[in-house]
Amino acid sequence: MARPKEFDPEIAVDQAMEVFWRKGYAATTPQDLVDALGIGKGSLYNAFGSKHALFEQALRRYRDSQALALVEMVEEPGPVKVRLRKALRFLAEMDLADPDRRGCMAVNAAAELARVDETATELVRRMFDRTEGAFRALIEEGQRAGEIDTGRDPAALGSLLLNTVVGMRLMARVAEGPERLTRVIDATIDSF
Numbered sequence: 001m002a003r004p005k006e007f008d009p010e011i012a013v014d015q016a017m018e019v020f021w022r023k024g025y026a027a028t029t030p031q032d033l034v035d036a037l038g039i040g041k042g043s044l045y046n047a048f049g050s051k052h053a054l055f056e057q058a059l060r061r062y063r064d065s066q067a068l069a070l071v072e073m074v075e076e077p078g079p080v081k082v083r084l085r086k087a088l089r090f091l092a093e094m095d096l097a098d099p100d101r102r103g104c105m106a107v108n109a110a111a112e113l114a115r116v117d118e119t120a121t122e123l124v125r126r127m128f129d130r131t132e133g134a135f136r137a138l139i140e141e142g143q144r145a146g147e148i149d150t151g152r153d154p155a156a157l158g159s160l161l162l163n164t165v166v167g168m169r170l171m172a173r174v175a176e177g178p179e180r181l182t183r184v185i186d187a188t189i190d191s192f
Helices: 009-023 030-037 041-048 051-074 080-097 105-113 118-144 154-171 179-190
Strands: none
Touching: 009 030, 009 041, 009 051, 009 105, 030 041, 030 051, 041 051, 051 080, 051 105, 051 118, 080 118, 080 154, 080 179, 105 118, 105 154, 118 154, 154 179
């Protein structure tokens, strides 16, 4: 009797994340996951319970590996507006360089599953809250340093930046080049 193929669940979650990110939740079939992970359907369900449970783990993995990178970038030292512009340009360049134009998995999940899937909605909401909080803290830092007008509401500017990121990540999926995204970045940062 052949022994079942061993697999690393951590690597499997990374591989599943790539599939869900590229195809979306609904369009990803169990067979897509089996093919990407190189395991049988029985092993898939024994290890993760369900396609949805694996999706939740993949979305968390995305949060931990991708979404936190933006937060770390804006927390680097240096002038606030320079860091903001750098972070937004980094996202635009990353999205435009992706041959699959996947955009942001969290934005994609929000567009596909918001209000339909409570768990996914809550995971995305928390990711957005964390990003917006990092932006707000950065705006407050810029106000203390005299780089940003103290008459501006840091919460409103944090929300504006989050909205800018969400819109940019969606626009990048269909953009022919960087021009529109560059205009959005410049207009947003120059408005502070």
